[in-house]
Amino acid sequence: MNLPPENCLTVSDFNSHSTxxxxxxxxxxxxxxxxxxxxxxxxxxxxxxxxxxxFSRRWISTSTPDLAFASDDISKITSRKVQNQLVGSDHKPVLLAVNMNYKPSNPKTFPRWNYSKADWVKFATLSDKLCKSVKCDDSNVNRACGMQSNAKQQHST
Known part of the structure; x- marks a missing residue:
């Protein structure tokens, strides 16, 4: 199924498990x-x-099979809240509120830096001073800093 790259919201009872x-x-x-x-x-x-x-009445257990996915633009303006159980249903209603009045402050602005105004001597001095205490026996920077598992988690979501 091909989905549009923007303005997309997909909601369903997916009946699946994931961390x-x-x-x-x-x-x-x-x-x-x-x-x-x-x-x-x-x-x-x-x-x-x-x-x-x-809520499974048969197994007396709870789970979260009801998922909501959105394109990046919609995810930024959407909030999700699980509501109270309704009589007769084994699923709780989920409220998705999309703020249609949201206006980005300036969507075309990119951060800029004037490198000619930087104090490069101070930068070099501080970098040398602060990096002396860093001990790294591993050539993989992510693994040495303990960031390997974080990078995998961010990539999978």
Whole structure:
């Protein structure tokens, strides 16, 4: 399924497990949905800390199969809140509020720096001083700083 790159919101009961949306383990369907999410450049609106959206009367357990994905532009202006259980349903309603009045302050502005005004002597002195205490026995900077697992987590979401 090809989704538009912007103005896209996809919501469903996906019946899958992934650590990205609060489960202790991921299952095959969860992996497939994460691959689909990455392929379509979607962001998950669910927060793993949100309350579960499903209550199984049979197993007396809760889970979060109800997911909301959005393109980057929509994710920035959308909030998600799990509501109270309705009588007769095993799923809690989820409120997605899209702020249609949002106007970016200046979407075409990029940060700029005037390097000619930098105090390069001070920069070099401080860099030398602060870097002396850094000990690195590993040639992989990410692994040496303990950032390897963080980089993988950010890439998968």
């Amino acid at each position: 990205s949306w609060g489960y202790k383990e991921s299952d095959r369907r969860g992996d497939e949905i994460e691959d689909w999410q990455i392929k379509n450049n979607l962001l998950l609106l669910n927060d793993p800390e949100d309350p579960p959206t499903f």
